[in-house]
Amino acid sequence: MVLSPMRNLLVTSALPYANGPIHLGHLVEYLQTDIWVRYQKLRGNRCIYLCADDTHGTAISLRAQNEGRSEEELIAEMSESHQKDFADFGIEFDHYGSTNSEASREICHEIWAALREADMVVEEEVEQLYDVEKGMFLADRFVRGTCPKCNSPDQPGDNCDSCGATYSPVELIDPVSTLSGTRPEIRSAKHLFVQIEQLHGFLEEWTQSGTLPAESANYLKNFFLAEPLKDWDVSRPAPYFGFEISDSPGNYWYVWFDAPIGYIGTTKEWCDQHGEQLADWWKNEKTEIHHFIGKDIQYFHTLFWPAMLKTAGYSLPTKVHIHGFLTVDGDKMSKSRGTFIRAAKYLEHLNPSYLRYYYATKLSAKVEDLDLNLEEFVARVNSDLVGKVVNLASRTAKFVASPGLSETYPTNDEGLFEKFAQQGDAIAEAYEVGNFGKAMRLIIELADAANPYVESNAPWELRKDPEKTQQLQDVCTVALNLFRTLCVYLSPVLPDLAAKCGELLGDPITSWDQSKKPLSGTPVAKFKHMMQRVDAKRIETMIEESAAENEAAAAATTPALSFDDSGEFLSENPIADEIAFDDFAKVDLRVARVVEAHEVPEARKLIRLILSLGGDERRQVFAGIKAAYQPEDLVGELVVMVANLAPRKMKFGVSEGMIVAAGPGGKDIFVLNPDEGAIPGHRVM
């Protein structure tokens, strides 16, 4: 790639939602972006990095309500906490704003006016469930109820976990608001829709024009652009925490309408603070706009967002960089396992540089998930950074502390400096396209070449011979220059290390081109440790603490879920001897439906049941449940029967199996019913 002399770059990360703290998953994106931005700045490009808190929507209101304070208080605190976490990880924004700002409000109105003018806005009545007690409409995720297709109870508002049916929450049988526990009613309200289908052709072209990773372009092509695009519902009726729509009082912009606009609003704030013109950044062909986002929010950024920009006459994103999700040791982050780790928690135990480097080794330009393998994390950081890179300085710097670097750079460095300098282009290219993993591999490859040089030139031997002081100084000058070049290359990832290298050699690292010219004749400071090795025990502690915190938090929010079951029955009836699976499998348990149930007048404990196993298969079973059940209550019920039990002649007839029930006996007998969805004949295993 040809890098023009000086580019103008506007870079954003997705706006974190003001509903919770930053965790290691978020950091993939902010570190990725920060590294890219630092790289661009190091190259001498004009680059501003902007971000903001995403503050609107129902979830914010609910949380504020639960905490008994205003939305404004909540988002102010969140913003502060987010910014602290970012700063502590070395993520340097040029400006950090909020979607709840005057600047953002202005741009929302402006873009809205443009959509109106383009005749892209339509009104439609939408039926939604309304929680009378809370006084608000309920998003799908706040409703549960019985599936209209299969009658499974307690299903989510948009689809059934049991039969997989999708539906609208208004179709639910017996809907319940998860917010108040009351039954919501169906109400109709006016919503405003944007007809992005009008820009179908434009979006098709734009999404396929190389602005997106190939995976994403294909995805959009197949899933969205193959058919007419649906109108986008961009309004929510009051009460809603957000901006009221000027020409539609009582309606507010949906959080996903104003979130991306926050990019522009934040730019405007930055411009106002720095005497810059917004148009130079957002209405200027020469400015590149780069968004970094996760794959979960692709379609907001690649369909709605460009449609809005296009309509309002703003520049379109030059590139949308899309990353995957973080897993920890191969699994999704888990609160109970303690792998859901807050940024602040990490920092209590570990150095941010470790994570910056580790993520860098794992990031590529592809849309793929990134695994934080904790064992590898320790190995990589300790081996690569401490063992190879920093080691170069720590094993040589002290030999030249008094004379400093040689007056001129030695000619006999085995071509190493030149080799290091030449690799710079390949490393730069890898940074530029977002393939940080490759950049790190190339850099560590160089470090691997540098250590044998020190080894074979053995400065610790040269030191013993007063005749060889010049040679000693030269060897160390070479090693330290190689170290410095590595620090230049690593500085987007490890600004701290670069700063320490600058202090050691008395020459701050500020430009990529410092990798091209060796340093000579300068003093060398007393060597101080630049990076501690990762202590694996701290990781363990961090995980344990995270798990404990999450457990405590979960317990606090779900007090209803505390159980206090007596162990009495179990102690009186100890568990039987262990059996092999095969022994259990001999028992053929089946779901059966009670099709008839009859009194047996002469029997003290028995009821005569006719069970159906589906089709024409019928069994007569005498069940000892007379004290606990009325026959008429059993007809139609599903039960579990032992289907292959040898028939038994009884006084009142032949019993062809038995049904299973729990309890101590007498009146306390509880027949087992399968959960919803089971049908007669199903085997029970």
Added chain:
RNA sequence: GGCAGGAUAGCUCAGGGGUAGAGCAGAGGACUCAUAAGCCUUUGGUCGGCGGUUCAAAUCCGCCUCCUGCUACCA
């Protein structure tokens, strides 16, 4: 169900028609400047399976298996 991506050494991954690679882990050795770091040597793989194209396939094509993700008020 549909779609996308993936499967290469014990682990994490690179490579991508011409003798299978790196780091870490493992084994052996020499050294002792350095944060028990570093250096040298070395074990280890039918590149998920089956077919096809080709002089040649880990690589290209087809089918299959398994994982992961996504799946709009949609299929």
